[in-house]
Amino acid sequence: MRAVEILATGPSALVQDLGRPGNAHLGVPPSGALDAPALRLANRLAGNPEQAAGIESVLGGLRLRALTSCTAAVTGPAVAVTAGGRGRGTHVPVHLAAGDVLELGTPATGLRCYVALSGGILAEPELGSMATDVLSGIGPPPLSAGETLRLGDPSGIPVGEDALSPSTPPSTLDVELLLGPRDDWFGEPVSQLARAWTVTPESNRVGVRLDGPPLRRAEGFADAELPSEGIVTGAVQVPPDGLPVVFLADHPTTGGYPVLGVVRAAALPSLAQARPGTSVRFRPSSTVWSE
Amino acid sequence: MLAECASLTEAMAVRATIAEAGLPGVTEIVPGARSVLVVAERSALDPVRRLVEAADLQHPPEGSPREIVLDVRYDGEDLDLVARTAGIGADDVIRLHTGAEYTVAFTGFAPGFGYLTGLPEPLRQPRLETPRTRVPPGSLGVAGEFTGVYPRSSPGGWRLIGNVGTTLFDPKATRPALLAPGDKVRFRSVS
Numbered sequence: 001m002r003a004v005e006i007l008a009t010g011p012s013a014l015v016q017d018l019g020r021p022g023n024a025h026l027g028v029p030p031s032g033a034l035d036a037p038a039l040r041l042a043n044r045l046a047g048n049p050e051q052a053a054g055i056e057s058v059l060g061g062l063r064l065r066a067l068t069s070c071t072a073a074v075t076g077p078a079v080a081v082t083a084g085g086r087g088r089g090t091h092v093p094v095h096l097a098a099g100d101v102l103e104l105g106t107p108a109t110g111l112r113c114y115v116a117l118s119g120g121i122l123a124e125p126e127l128g129s130m131a132t133d134v135l136s137g138i139g140p141p142p143l144s145a146g147e148t149l150r151l152g153d154p155s156g157i158p159v160g161e162d163a164l165s166p167s168t169p170p171s172t173l174d175v176e177l178l179l180g181p182r183d184d185w186f187g188e189p190v191s192q193l194a195r196a197w198t199v200t201p202e203s204n205r206v207g208v209r210l211d212g213p214p215l216r217r218a219e220g221f222a223d224a225e226l227p228s229e230g231i232v233t234g235a236v237q238v239p240p241d242g243l244p245v246v247f248l249a250d251h252p253t254t255g256g257y258p259v260l261g262v263v264r265a266a267a268l269p270s271l272a273q274a275r276p277g278t279s280v281r282f283r284p285s286s287t288v289w290s291e
Numbered sequence: 292m293l294a295e296c297a298s299l300t301e302a303m304a305v306r307a308t309i310a311e312a313g314l315p316g317v318t319e320i321v322p323g324a325r326s327v328l329v330v331a332e333r334s335a336l337d338p339v340r341r342l343v344e345a346a347d348l349q350h351p352p353e354g355s356p357r358e359i360v361l362d363v364r365y366d367g368e369d370l371d372l373v374a375r376t377a378g379i380g381a382d383d384v385i386r387l388h389t390g391a392e393y394t395v396a397f398t399g400f401a402p403g404f405g406y407l408t409g410l411p412e413p414l415r416q417p418r419l420e421t422p423r424t425r426v427p428p429g430s431l432g433v434a435g436e437f438t439g440v441y442p443r444s445s446p447g448g449w450r451l452i453g454n455v456g457t458t459l460f461d462p463k464a465t466r467p468a469l470l471a472p473g474d475k476v477r478f479r480s481v482s
Binding site: 023255 | 293295318319320321322323324325326327328330397398399400401402403404406443462463467468471472
């Protein structure tokens with residue numbers, strides 16, 4: 001059996017693939033890797049299909065031992081990677097012999113590193129995905145030290161030895177946002193949103209929680225109640241305290257607080273890498289952009 | 292795309308219309324209390340819009356709803372409160388609740404939690420002033436125009452009238468959620 005053993009998890013290590021979209025009508029969030037391009041890239045480097053399950057590691061500290069030989073690849077923010085006691089890099093295939101230990105340091109910037117292992121992690125799929133959904137408790141529990149993860153059979157050849165470097169998350173994020181559907185609930189939404197917001201430590205896979213001067217409701221909407229309505233990933237919801245939440249992959253499928261706008265999908269990976277303290281500036285627009 | 296609807300009935304009709312059409316490129320159809328959210332490729336949005344505009348929402352497609360009967364022990368902690376608020380006896384609450392046919396209007400709050408419409412008028416009551424921090428799985432409650440069953444232990448503010456022994460959500464099952472929008476539900480009293 002191809003497998004690795006988890007020796008240490010760091011602050012959080014979860015199995016993630018590309019999630020289980022298409023089940024929101026059952027109350028099931030999409031879930032999946034928050035920085036999906038980083039997981040796809042790690043999988044390509046390890047010779048896997050892009051949708052294979054890997055590990056989403058928050059702030060590094062992950063250590064695992066290969067029980068059989070395999071190829072690993074680490075992506076996301078720059079982080080020290082050692083394998084078999086030797087320093088290796090991110091964004092390259094790393095061969096592990098049976099018994100070799102792969103270790104991630106702590107990234108200097110960003111939050112989430114992705115580790116792909118050749119053959120992909122095998123877990124029991126739930127609603128078609130192996131992703132851990134922290135809101136709903138669907139999928140495998142968070143990884144713990146001592147756990148063995150089975151790997152599938154390798155299906156491709158590791159690629160991409162050259163010219164890939166990690167990107168450095170900026171200290172201020174510029175995020176494009178399409179206003180609506182409930183921007184009319186807020187007085188002058190464009191100017192209210194134009195302030196610099198700060199990512200708070202309460203942020204997680206459900207959403208990026210922002211701090212700043214609370215958003216004020218428009219006249220006539222002060223005590224208005226919104227009948228529950230569907231929510232998309234990237235929706236900026238404003239609870240009664242006026243502090244916006246940008247919903248990420250483990251978001252609730254319906255909600256009763258107004259959604260002021262929806263961020264462009266291309267902004268989601270950088271929001272997922274935004275550490276507490278990062279500044280976020282929204283650039284609101286009322287015309288639909290073409291992705 | 293969020294389709295806003297004038298009523299819950301209209302939202303249910305819009306959902307049924309879009310679901311029945313099975314248009315390519317549509318990822319999610321998420322009904323709400325007065326809306327239907329459609330997540331789709333951009334090229335699929337115009338066909339969805341045209342479909343809904345042309346639909347006879349008074350006579351939505353019936354689709355193939357499942358008919359589900361749930362056995363209930365009507366011994367909920369708020370059964371007497373619900374009876375008192377309605378000015379009737381606890382037996383009448385059970386008679387009214389088991390006598391009605393319900394439809395799953397939408398889901399949310401937790402996987403497999405369905406908001407069921409069709410609740411008889413006397414049982415339409417406000418939420419508890421102070422929500423419980425823990426509601427046991429299978430709890431059957433009423434709130435406003437809805438009745439519903441908590442699939443798992445969670446906080447909750449609905450008035451609880453009983454408990455359902457059936458598993459409502461099992462992520463490992465071929466059909467994980469017992470209740471999906473459009474399904475018909477009846478409750479049967481068991482002791």
